[in-house]
Amino acid sequence: MTAKDQGSPTGITITWDAPRDQGIYTPSYYHVAYETISDAGRPVLNSSRFSLNVSANSRQLPLDGLETYTTCKIKVESDGLDGKVQNSKVLFGGLYVSLIQVAMNTFNAIETFQPA
Numbered sequence: 001m002t003a004k005d006q007g008s009p010t011g012i013t014i015t016w017d018a019p020r021d022q023g024i025y026t027p028s029y030y031h032v033a034y035e036t037i038s039d040a041g042r043p044v045l046n047s048s049r050f051s052l053n054v055s056a057n058s059r060q061l062p063l064d065g066l067e068t069y070t071t072c073k074i075k076v077e078s079d080g081l082d083g084k085v086q087n088s089k090v091l092f093g094g095l096y097v098s099l100i101q102v103a104m105n106t107f108n109a110i111e112t113f114q115p116a
Contacts, residue, residue: 001076003097009068012097015060016076027078030054032061034074037096039067071098 001016019027033051036044054061056078066072074095 011064013062031077038071040069
């Protein structure tokens with residue numbers, strides 16, 4: 001899973017790979033969830049969590065409206081073998097992304113940690 005900035009201080013596009021064993025199991029959709037975990041280096045408690053379902057044919061998603069100087073925790077899961085994301089989560093990727101200023105009016109999305 002990777003994140004790429006969109007040339008905007010508040011937007012990134014995340015991409016992920018298809019499951020390795022598609023012969024055994026093909027997901028019907030992906031569930032993407034993200035939340036802010038720090039703001040200017042300070043932990044954010046009780047932040048809002050955003051989530052949405054994405055077509056199984058898609059391997060990328062633009063995320064807009066993020067705030068600069070924050071770090072977001074992002075994860076992508078598929079529906080489980082029982083067809084419900086809540087009961088049988090299959091994690092495809094997790095990522096921490098920081099939106100930082102690198103020059104006057106120039107911001108970059110920096111991947112800070114990618115869980116296994």
